[in-house]
Amino acid sequence: xxxxxxxxxxxxxxxxxxxxxxxxxxxxxxxxxxxxxxxxxxxxxxxxxxxxxxxxxxxxxxxxxxxxxxxxxxxxxxxxxxxxxxxxxxxxxxxxxxxxxxxxxxxxxx
Amino acid sequence: xxxxxxxxxxxxxxxxxxxxxxxxxxxxxxxxxxxxxxxxxxxxxxxxxxxxxxxxxxxxxxxxxxxxxxxxxxxxxxxxxxxxxxxxxxxxxxxxxxxxxxxxxxxxxxxxxxx
Numbered sequence: 001x002x003x004x005x006x007x008x009x010x011x012x013x014x015x016x017x018x019x020x021x022x023x024x025x026x027x028x029x030x031x032x033x034x035x036x037x038x039x040x041x042x043x044x045x046x047x048x049x050x051x052x053x054x055x056x057x058x059x060x061x062x063x064x065x066x067x068x069x070x071x072x073x074x075x076x077x078x079x080x081x082x083x084x085x086x087x088x089x090x091x092x093x094x095x096x097x098x099x100x101x102x103x104x105x106x107x108x109x110x
Numbered sequence: 111x112x113x114x115x116x117x118x119x120x121x122x123x124x125x126x127x128x129x130x131x132x133x134x135x136x137x138x139x140x141x142x143x144x145x146x147x148x149x150x151x152x153x154x155x156x157x158x159x160x161x162x163x164x165x166x167x168x169x170x171x172x173x174x175x176x177x178x179x180x181x182x183x184x185x186x187x188x189x190x191x192x193x194x195x196x197x198x199x200x201x202x203x204x205x206x207x208x209x210x211x212x213x214x215x216x217x218x219x220x221x222x223x224x225x
Contacts, residue, residue, distance in 0.1 A: 001169065006152075009150075030210070031210055033213055033214075035213075035214075041218075042200060042216040042217065042218050042219050043153070043200070043202075043214070043216050044216070045213030045214060045215070046213075047213075048210070048212065048213055050210060088152060088153065090153075092210075092211070096141070096158065096160055096166070096211075097155055097158065097168060097169075098143075098155070098211075098214070099155070099169075100145070100152045100153040100154070101152055102150065102151065102152040103152050
């Protein structure tokens with residue numbers, strides 16, 4: 001079945017440093033979504049990418065979808081303590097199932 | 111709007127007991143799903159539904175049943191609880207537009223412990 005891998009599993013950064021998490025799918029995706037989960041909370045939808053090579057920005061967050069629609073990345077510029085949490089990518093193939101990656105846990109030292 | 115409401119928030123079961131986790135949404139979303147979240151394993155899809163009367167299996171359906179008699183409700187039944195079902199369970203809903211399902215709205219989760 002479809003597999004979605006995410007790296008790294010954990011990342012410690014100093015406040016103000018940049019952060020990137022990478023997502024790779026074993027199959028071509030129709031779209032990819034990104035979610036953020038704060039400690040003890042539930043996943044919250046951030047964005048969806050649909051087109052090959054698409055790049056979207058939300059303030060300090062930049063999301064990319066690869067040309068082959070099998071990989072994606074999330075980059076945070078100048079991290080803040082409010083960015084702490086686990087970031088998940090989730091890929092959808094042609095069906096109705098959304099498969100989540102294992103997540104990257106971001107820890108920010110003030 | 112309340113969004114996606116899950117009950118209970120916490121539950122302790124003994125091995126072999128059965129129970130139903132409730133999920134309700136008030137956004138008229140046609141798509142609903144159940145995920146379980148275990149440490150280090152992300153979210154794994156248990157069952158999903160694309161509309162009332164329609165359900166399908168996800169990645170890890172064994173030991174769980176679902177039904178979708180209304181658009182609003184999507185209960186998850188544990189038939190005979192096992193310690194391996196200790197997890198956090200999330201219900202999520204979405205709607206379809208322009209050929210794609212939009213981002214999921216998640217409930218706040220049910221933390222289940224089976225002893």
